Amino acid sequence: DGGITQSPKYLFRKEGQNVTLSCEQNLNHDAMYWYRQDPGQGLRLIYYSQIVNDFQKGDIAEGYSVSREKKESFPLTVTSAQKNPTAFYLCASSIRDGNTEAFFGQGTRLTVV
Amino acid sequence: GNSVTQMEGPVTLSEEAFLTINCTYTATGYPSLFWYVQYPGEGLQLLLKATKADDKGSNKGFEATYRKETTSFHLEKGSVQVSDSAVYFCALTMGSGYSTLTFGKGTMLLVSP
Numbered sequence: 001d002g003g004i005t006q007s008p009k010y011l012f013r014k015e016g017q018n019v020t021l022s023c024e025q026n027l028n029h030d031a032m033y034w035y036r037q038d039p040g041q042g043l044r045l046i047y048y049s050q051i052v053n054d055f056q057k058g059d060i061a062e063g064y065s066v067s068r069e070k071k072e073s074f075p076l077t078v079t080s081a082q083k084n085p086t087a088f089y090l091c092a093s094s095i096r097d098g099n100t101e102a103f104f105g106q107g108t109r110l111t112v113v
Numbered sequence: 114g115n116s117v118t119q120m121e122g123p124v125t126l127s128e129e130a131f132l133t134i135n136c137t138y139t140a141t142g143y144p145s146l147f148w149y150v151q152y153p154g155e156g157l158q159l160l161l162k163a164t165k166a167d168d169k170g171s172n173k174g175f176e177a178t179y180r181k182e183t184t185s186f187h188l189e190k191g192s193v194q195v196s197d198s199a200v201y202f203c204a205l206t207m208g209s210g211y212s213t214l215t216f217g218k219g220t221m222l223l224v225s226p
Contacts, residue, residue, distance in 0.1 A: 006156075033213065042202065042218035043157075058213070090156055092214075101147055102214055104156035 002027045006091050006105035012113050013078070013085065021076045021108045023091035029103070030096045032074035036060060037088040037107075046089075049074055050096060078110065086112050115140045119203050119217035126193055126224050134188040134220045136177075136203035144205035146170075146179055146186040147214070151200045160188075160201070198224045 004025045013019045025032065031050050035043040045058030049068040063082025068074055074093075078085045088109050092102040120135040138144065145164040149157040161170030166181035175190045186203060203217040 004156075035216075040218060043214075043216040045213055048213055092157075101159040101162055104149075104158070106156045107154075 004091055004093055004103055004105035006089075006108050008108060009106065011108055011110045013110060015112055016080045018077055018079050019085075019110065021078070021089055021091075021110070023074045023076065023105060024072055025074075025091075025093045025103075026072060027093055027103060028071075029093035030071070031094045032068070033092045033094075033102065034058075034064075034066065034074070034076045035090045035092065037090060043090065046076065085110055115144065115205060115207070115215045117203050117205055117215055117217035119201075119220050122200075122219075122221040124220060124222050126222070128195055128224055128226050129192045130224075132188070132190040132193045132197075132222065134201055134203075134222070136186045136188065136217060138184050138186065138203075138205050140184075140205055140207065142207055143181075144207050146177070147204045147206070148175070148177055148186070148188050149202040149204060149216075151202065151219070153199075157202060193222070193224045195224045195226055198222055 007022045033048040034046040037043050044060050046064050047066040049055035065077045090107050091105045094102040116139045118137050147162045148160040150160045151157045161172040163170040163179035169178045177186050177188045200219045200221045202219045204214045206214050
């Protein structure tokens with residue numbers, strides 16, 4: 001079945017550590033996105049990528065980094081510079097057409113301990 | 114910039130009641146409009162969409178009509194079920210070329226038997 005796979009589902013990080021969240025899609029989509037979800041704040045865009053080896057900052061990119069070396073993969077690194085990383089992270093993908101919907105993964109819940 | 118405003122929740126209803134969740138938007142141009150649903154601990158799923166004025170999106174008994182004159186896309190369902198309990202997000206993307214999704218903050222719906 002085609003879809004988006006995020007891993008792990010739950011992740012715990014000690015303060016000061018970097019951590020990488022995985023996102024893989026087999027939908028042959030060009031565009032991929034990372035969103036952060038906090039209670040009562042909806043979804044906020046962290047980074048997005050339209051094609052391989054290219055990506056752009058979203059609204060809240062500080063403290064995060066990404067790479068897009070393959071069309072299928074768009075990993076997100078939460079660095080120690082991110083002051084409040086505890087959140088639910090959602091990866092999505094879409095074809096490059098503004099009229100079409102995005103498809104979402106099941107999310108990764110990151111907790112700083 | 115573009116923005117989406119949804120009614121605050123939670124919305125609490127009894128089974129078989131009528132549902133309305135209000136959504137209004139601000140956009141430069143003519144956006145495509147979407148409703149996504151999120152069940153507890155999961156990612157977002159597309160519920161319905163409309164890409165031009167006066168279009169009606171519908172799915173699983175839910176409906177929403179793209180009203181350009183009132184810049185609205187209200188979600189309705191004639192008879193809710195307990196299984197409809199979830200968080201509902203209104204979103205937009207600009208219809209021409211490539212664009213990211215802009216989300217509202219989400220509205221939680223709780224349906225009791």
